[in-house]
């Protein structure tokens with residue numbers, strides 16, 4: 001009976017090595033992270049997935065506040081005329097904007113849009129709030145939902161509505177705005193690497209890939225298990241573009257009237273997709289302990305008088321772990337076999353499992369199983385909570401190290417167009433190559449290989465040679481990849 005259930009269960013997930021994209025959708029749905037909704041393009045984030053988002057929010061919010069920012073909330077609906085004020089911004093977002101034209105049973109005098117991002121509404125408010133240099137800087141973050149119409153739905157990766165945080169800051173000087181943009185880029189990178197065990201490459205976007213209306217966009221890019229890159233976060237130096245469009249002016253120290261220098265930056269629920277695709281394996285998800293809804297699952301083995309012997313011990317262990325701040329699930333459901341539970345919680349990515357049966361009680365030990373390596377370690381009751389805590393930290397580090405090795409194995413430096421093309425077939429990875437800086441050349445590369453420039457190194461590097469595509473002298477090195 002148990003055997004049959006397990007076999008039926010395993011076939012529910014498409015093998016990762018066979019079809020990465022289907023594997024992804026299968027694990028997201030089977031692990032109950034998210035589901036499709038009756039509204040095309042929109043997803044439902046289920047409790048297990050939302051728990052991951054809450055952990056991401058907590059880790060990120062803590063960092064955002066520690067760097068001097070405060071949270072606020074602005075409206076979901078934005079008057080059409082506000083979005084129209086910044087020309088490039090409108091052009092960039094127009095195709096994805098959703099409109100509200102009726103309300104209260106009547107046609108609206110002015111159509112409203114559902115925010116695709118909030119520069120327009122926040123800029124309008126900043127124009128009212130900023131009078132003097134003494135009012136600066138403004139360092140505000142918002143946790144919100146966003147609507148950008150999408151034709152294709154990919155749970156967590158591409159949906160019409162998603163959740164994010166968006167920071168919007170206003171500064172007295174250009175230098176200060178640039179420093180803020182880079183501070184956030186560093187904060188994002190540190191967050192991804194520490195909390196998500198997801199290594200990222202920091203860099204600057206090319207002109208054609210930058211945010212609509214920004215003067216400079218920086219990004220962090222991570223490499224997924226199928227060799228495609230995921231843009232995990234962006235930080236924009238807006239220069240004075242939005243300040244001029246929204247008339248955000250202040251009286252400077254020398255009494256002259258100046259425009260503020262702005263930044264905006266965001267990370268989204270797409271990070272959950274990043275975690276899944278960075279760490280998952282053939283058996284399902286693997287959550288880094290710091291963002292795992294449950295860090296430990298305890299599975300009691302129901303033999304003999306287990307309810308008098310095993311269960312109380314399992315409950316005591318749970319209490320010890322919880323007292324250390326560890327998130328624990330004690331799965332004492334009798335309707336499922338231990339074997340079924342093992343594969344269920346493996347699929348759902350719990351970093352560590354503790355098995356405990358009558359024999360373990362006799363030996364005063366539990367069987368501890370790591371999700372990442374599936375290694376089994378007999379561990380004595382004595383000092384168990386401390387050992388678990390230590391091992392969770394070890395798993396977090398091991399996942400990061402593994403992801404770094406994978407990225408290194410899938411990063412190639414070349415200036416050969418033929419080699420570039422062959423790498424971009426199959427499971428590509430990053431290619432570092434010299435590039436001329438020309439947008440037409442960049443788009444020709446994309447047309448032929450689907451690869452895009454993910455970002456350019458932060459520090460100017462000597463490209464040493466000619467552009468890999470057009471052969472004219474290169475101006476920079478660039479990170480290329482096929483991307484989500």
Ligand SMILES: [Zn+2]
Nearest residue numbers: 436441467470
């Ligand atoms: Zn070129």
